[in-house]
Amino acid sequence: MIGITAYGAYIPRYRIGREVFRQAWGMQYSPGERAVAYYDEDSVTMAHAAAVDCLGNANAGGMEALFLASTTLPYKEKQMASLLAAAMDLPATVRTADFTDSLRAGTLAMSSALDAVKSGSAPRVLVVSADCRMGIPTSAREQIFGDGAAAFRFGHEDVAVEIEASHSVNTEITDVWRRNRDPFPSGWEDRWAILYGYLAPLQEAIKGLLEKTGRTPKDFSRVILPAPDYRSHQELVRSLGFDPKAQAQDPLLNTIGATGAAHAPMMLAAALESAKAGERILLANYGNGADAFALRITENIRKIKPFRGIAAHLKSKRPLGSYERFLRWREVVEVEGSRRQQPFSSPTVLYRESGWLLPLKGSKCRRCGLMDFPPQRVCYQCGSKDAFDLIPLAKTGKVFTYTEDYLTGAAFEEFAGTVVLDLDGGGRFRALTSETEAGETHIDMPMELVFRKIHEGAGYNNYFWKARPTR
CATH class of the missing domain: 3.40.47.10 (Thiolase/Chalcone synthase)
Structure with a gap:
């Protein structure tokens, strides 16, 4: 069958x-x-x-x-x-x-x-x-x-x-x-x-x-x-x-x-x-x-x-x-873009870091259990070197701190949001926000990580993980 x-x-x-x-x-x-x-x-x-x-x-x-x-x-x-x-x-x-x-x-x-x-x-x-x-x-x-x-x-x-x-x-x-x-x-x-x-x-x-x-x-x-x-x-x-x-x-x-x-x-x-x-x-x-x-x-x-x-x-x-x-x-109308320097990406770097970047993996120290992202060779908590495993990060967490930047001149929304999440599986993760309205984000707000397009630096689509309010 x-x-x-x-x-x-x-x-x-x-x-x-x-x-x-x-x-x-x-x-x-x-x-x-x-x-x-x-x-x-x-x-x-x-x-x-x-x-x-x-x-x-x-x-x-x-x-x-x-x-x-x-x-x-x-x-x-x-x-x-x-x-x-x-x-x-x-x-x-x-x-x-x-x-x-x-x-x-x-x-x-x-x-x-x-x-x-x-x-x-x-x-x-x-x-x-x-x-x-x-x-x-x-x-x-x-x-x-x-x-x-x-x-x-x-x-x-x-x-x-x-x-x-x-x-x-x-x-x-x-x-x-x-x-x-x-x-x-x-x-x-x-x-x-x-x-x-x-x-x-x-x-x-x-x-x-x-x-x-x-x-x-x-x-x-x-x-x-x-x-x-x-x-x-x-x-x-x-x-x-x-x-x-x-x-x-x-x-x-x-x-x-x-x-x-x-x-x-x-x-x-x-x-x-x-x-x-x-x-x-x-x-x-x-x-x-x-x-x-x-x-x-x-x-x-x-x-x-x-x-x-x-x-x-x-x-x-x-x-x-x-x-x-x-x-x-939908980019049907042309609008003023960001007034800041446009992002740039390197295909070489993305290829080299593809093992942990797109699947969103952090380093977990074998000695003290600390989760860190991006993966680090040296654990800042216990000092051990090259003693870690790549572990998928939890996709849910709560807001530790956040900003709403209204000065960027963002092309698609009136502000650019950034949060630092305390992930449910351990570790902290800094992310741009998605699907948030002005004034909506707050401390301890439950959020989830989603795979999104972040910019078109170097002339191609760049994808990574953003944080949005839990649906």
Whole structure:
């Protein structure tokens, strides 16, 4: 039996109500709100958060492969799955791959993971899908798009969700596209794109799956169909013979938005949170063709629960009431940057210190037990030299002291926050803050460390750990 052995998800804390777009442009295309990544988040950092939510206390070192799926990876030429593996402290023997350039990237990565497990080339594979898309201002896509991520571990032991069958089709159609030089997606006439880029391929793939398995729509408790809008979703559900109220999984369009390559995976994660043993789920996805999967829930579903998952992330939110702030975070408008010297990084130093920097490891003295970061050859407490072990730092702690600097002229927020944390596992850690509002930080405030982009010194993205209020 091959299938899903663990799952998790991530939704950014901030949500912008769609009435905010109406206030800015006089147009509102749909109700509800959409999830908005903070200014220091991107597809890679959200993928890391989803992976952490998925694995929990599981042994991340047991992975043989890591696949990252996204249409919004920050580089056109540089693998990002390797960065994700480094931040997760996975060994160099783990196979890494990026799946991109298609809304089907998430389900295509899942298909590749299943093939790897089935063949034995990678008995345990982690698949993470994340997207952070922007629609052009005033467009419907600007309001409908949302940000988020989902992660699934595939294997053949303790399977909670068996993959019974799959069926795929490909379609050459130029319905929605984004060229290398384009900041926003473009599309052809909406109704034509829906008919031939969305409805037709999904109908063909799902009918092919039903024929292959000999099942009917009534055999499935839930059907997961991502969609570019709610009307198209309902039309597809009815055309296939499913009950929109009893079987259709919430497409999350009014609470998160259409999350690109992560849309179908996030809907699956939401469905699994309430799934019961014996139920069957039909999962499908689209984008220059379509993928369809028949899933069966096993008794092991009760043994796996994400740390937060979709439901808890939906409840943990903070309103973003400023459209101008939204544009600033996404760098759609050019604003004055910091008045201080811009940061600079050295790829040579990052490579040399990669063993402890990205996975966030400190030195623990073998003689007195002192935890220190960065790792030190000489223990300042007992004086022992080269007598330490590299230990992962705890990712939670309380504020020992902090500053809020309003003089930096920060490009994305009105202030730059810094905290010193007393970590729960020992040691102190100095970090920039993330997702904090002015005046919010205080002594003894619980905070957690998160993997974020810190700057673009030397012309490339620099990632490290920041501190945010515990969600």
